[in-house]
Amino acid sequence: METPIIFLECLPETSEERITKIAELRSKYEVIRLKYTTDPRDANNANNTVANGVACETHGTDNPLSQETTSQWNQYFADSELRSRITQDVIRTFPEMDFFQMTQMQTVMIDILFHFARENPTVDYKQPTDTINIEPFSAPTETSLFSVLGVKLKMINEQIVKRHDYELYNHLISMEIAPQIYGIRWMRLLFGREFQMQDLLVVWDAVFADGFALCDYIFASMLLVIRKLLLGSDYAQCLYHLMRYPSVPDIHYIIHFALHIRDPLNYSEPVGYSSLVMPNIGIECWPIQQSVKNCSPKSYGPTAVRPTTLAVESVDARRQRPESVVRRAPNGKQENELTHISSIDFPTDGESDELKRENQDLRHQIDYCWRHMSSQLDALQRVLATERLAHEDDVMVALAELKKCRDVLKGTLKFSQTNQ
Numbered sequence: 001m002e003t004p005i006i007f008l009e010c011l012p013e014t015s016e017e018r019i020t021k022i023a024e025l026r027s028k029y030e031v032i033r034l035k036y037t038t039d040p041r042d043a044n045n046a047n048n049t050v051a052n053g054v055a056c057e058t059h060g061t062d063n064p065l066s067q068e069t070t071s072q073w074n075q076y077f078a079d080s081e082l083r084s085r086i087t088q089d090v091i092r093t094f095p096e097m098d099f100f101q102m103t104q105m106q107t108v109m110i111d112i113l114f115h116f117a118r119e120n121p122t123v124d125y126k127q128p129t130d131t132i133n134i135e136p137f138s139a140p141t142e143t144s145l146f147s148v149l150g151v152k153l154k155m156i157n158e159q160i161v162k163r164h165d166y167e168l169y170n171h172l173i174s175m176e177i178a179p180q181i182y183g184i185r186w187m188r189l190l191f192g193r194e195f196q197m198q199d200l201l202v203v204w205d206a207v208f209a210d211g212f213a214l215c216d217y218i219f220a221s222m223l224l225v226i227r228k229l230l231l232g233s234d235y236a237q238c239l240y241h242l243m244r245y246p247s248v249p250d251i252h253y254i255i256h257f258a259l260h261i262r263d264p265l266n267y268s269e270p271v272g273y274s275s276l277v278m279p280n281i282g283i284e285c286w287p288i289q290q291s292v293k294n295c296s297p298k299s300y301g302p303t304a305v306r307p308t309t310l311a312v313e314s315v316d317a318r319r320q321r322p323e324s325v326v327r328r329a330p331n332g333k334q335e336n337e338l339t340h341i342s343s344i345d346f347p348t349d350g351e352s353d354e355l356k357r358e359n360q361d362l363r364h365q366i367d368y369c370w371r372h373m374s375s376q377l378d379a380l381q382r383v384l385a386t387e388r389l390a391h392e393d394d395v396m397v398a399l400a401e402l403k404k405c406r407d408v409l410k411g412t413l414k415f416s417q418t419n420q
Contacts, residue, residue, distance in 0.1 A: 007205070007208035007209050008208055029115070032115050032118075032119055033115060036079070036114070036115055036118045036119075038072060038075065038076060040072040040076045079114070079118070082114060082118075083110060086110050086113045086114055086117070090106050090113070093109070094197070097197065149180075149183075149184060149187060149188070150184075152187075152216070153179040153184070153219075154179060155216075156179065156183070156219050156220060157172075157183075160216060160219075160261065161179075161223055161224075164220065164224060165223075165224055165227060167227075167231065168224065168227045168230060168231065171231055171238075172230070172238070175234075175235045176235075177235070177238055177239060177242070181243075182243055183219065185243065186245075187215065187219065190203070190204065190207065191203055191215075191218065191222075194222070194245040195245075195251060199251040202251050202252070202255070203218065203254075206218075214258060214262070217258035217259070217261045218255065220258070220261055221254045221257040221261060222254060224257065224261075225248060225253070225254055226241060226245075226246055229241050229246060230242075249360045249361070249363060249364040250364060252270075253270055256270035257269070271371075366409050370406050370407075370409035370410040373402070373406045374406055374410075377399060377403060381399060384396075384399075
């Protein structure tokens, strides 16, 4: 994370100056930490005076029931409430990553956010209700776009998306899906909820190195990359894809495409990247696993009840399931399949995510291989057309066989057809 810190000019570029600056910032933070670490009990003890051997306690208005703004007890309770709100958000930060669930890391994050909120009292930590409830599900009008972010999103949609893909722009307009509905989610955390952590760091590096104006074009690039999914979807499906952004194999494609949209003369349209886009199915993967965990075999009757709707993964799993899963009872009746389904090793959530990433990487590699092979075969064919070889027929047959391999990787030729 050192790179974005340097890009944001929080630290100098030279390592010698960086060490001095870090020490200076740490000293400054220590002063702020001590400034807002108050204990009203110590203050009350300091107010106790001893006169002629008799303890005299001066309570005044500073007591736990005081509502005075200058009361240390009042500030103490306000700080406790602030820390409680911050703690709730910190606990929900990347719950799937052990790093952010470490007690030490959560304590550090709580302290940093608390001291920032106390040092900047004009910036309330709790988001105001008029920012959250921005009425995104109503038709936008000039008067409803009162937030700066709302105006910015409308500008991106009208000036960038509309100019580069009018069909997609018109489709979203016909669906009455305003950019504020999903754009606030995208832009508020700089796409933090749309990409995995390793991809998000690449996006942030690009933004910090180029400038925050690049976010507008990354926003448009994200829309154009999933245009086929959106154009083939109804309102509910479009909203689903926009609120849960699909999985893109290569994050660099989105960044380079954003640069091309902004400056097509200096940045050519990216090629050689995988164009595969997979819908973000998230927790809907492996729906049977949850039911196996929550239900015991005894709770089922003699016949399994077929659900009204099956996910694609469930249908494929049933087709490919070995016959040994379906057993016969001694009386000749078929036993309930679900009583034996617990013996099947379904992947856990973590394994499922890992398999999905490996599948995406493999598809990306295959896509790269056939594209690169195609360009090299074309180059060979152009050179051979100008040469007169003794065994030219054998070379051409070899090229044809290589093209068959290329077509198998590309998906235009089935593997079973290669020997025909």
